[in-house]
Each structure stands twice: as C-alpha cells, then as structure tokens.
Amino acid sequence: MRRISYRTAATAFVFAGLWFAIGLFLLWTPLPGALGIRGGLFTAWLLLFFAILALSGLTLVIASINGIFPSNVRAPRRAEQLWNAPADGAVVLPQRPRRTTRSAKSGR
Numbered sequence: 001m002r003r004i005s006y007r008t009a010a011t012a013f014v015f016a017g018l019w020f021a022i023g024l025f026l027l028w029t030p031l032p033g034a035l036g037i038r039g040g041l042f043t044a045w046l047l048l049f050f051a052i053l054a055l056s057g058l059t060l061v062i063a064s065i066n067g068i069f070p071s072n073v074r075a076p077r078r079a080e081q082l083w084n085a086p087a088d089g090a091v092v093l094p095q096r097p098r099r100t101t102r103s104a105k106s107g108r
Contacts, residue, residue: 001062002066004059004062005066005067006060006064006067008059008063009056009059009062009063012052012055012056012060013060015056016049016052019048019052023045027041027042027045
C-alpha cells in the first residue's frame with residue numbers, strides 16, 4: 001500500500017480510459033452483433049469499466065493518503081543536531097582538553 005504513488009494512480013486512470021475507448025470501438029463494430037452476444041457483451045464491458053474506474057479512484061485515494069503521510073525518513077544529520085540543541089539558545093562548543101602544567105622541580 002505504501003508503494004502506490006500518483007504515477008500508479010495516473011496509470012490506472014489511463015488504463016480505464018483505454019478500456020473505455022477500445023471497448024466502445026469494438027462494441028461499435030458489427031462483430032458482437034454477428035456473434036449474437038451484443039447485449040451481454042455490452043453489459044459485461046460496462047460493469048468491468050465501472051469496476052476498473054472504481055479501482056482507479058481507490059488508487060488515487062491511497063496515493064493522496066501516502067502523499068499526506070509519507071513514510072518515515074530520517075532527518076539529515078545537521079537537522080538532527082539542530083533539533084537536539086539547547087532550547088535557551090546557548091551555543092555548546094566542544095570541550096578542549098585541559099593543559100596540565102608540571103611544576104618544575106628543582107634538581108631534575
């Protein structure tokens with residue numbers, strides 16, 4: 001379900017449109033009438049067209065939901081550092097190593 005995008009929905013609508021156009025063209029020819037199946041074929045074609053159109057609409061709804069709620073993508077590292085910054089606006093710098101002073105001992 002998360003893989004359905006607007007491209008998939010557009011492809012489904014193109015398929016529904018081609019089903020309508022090619023089916024209507026084939027039903028317009030004298031071939032179904034010559035075979036004696038014109039009425040039954042038209043009914044089956046129309047029901048299948050409505051089913052395909054409904055599925056195309058469903059893919060569009062799923063694609064829009066996927067567009068509104070995208071899958072979890074990790075934030076870039078810089079944005080994550082800014083998100084975890086202190087709220088008071090203080091800049092936290094990395095700590096430098098402290099110098100150790102040796103006391104000079106006499107005689108050494």
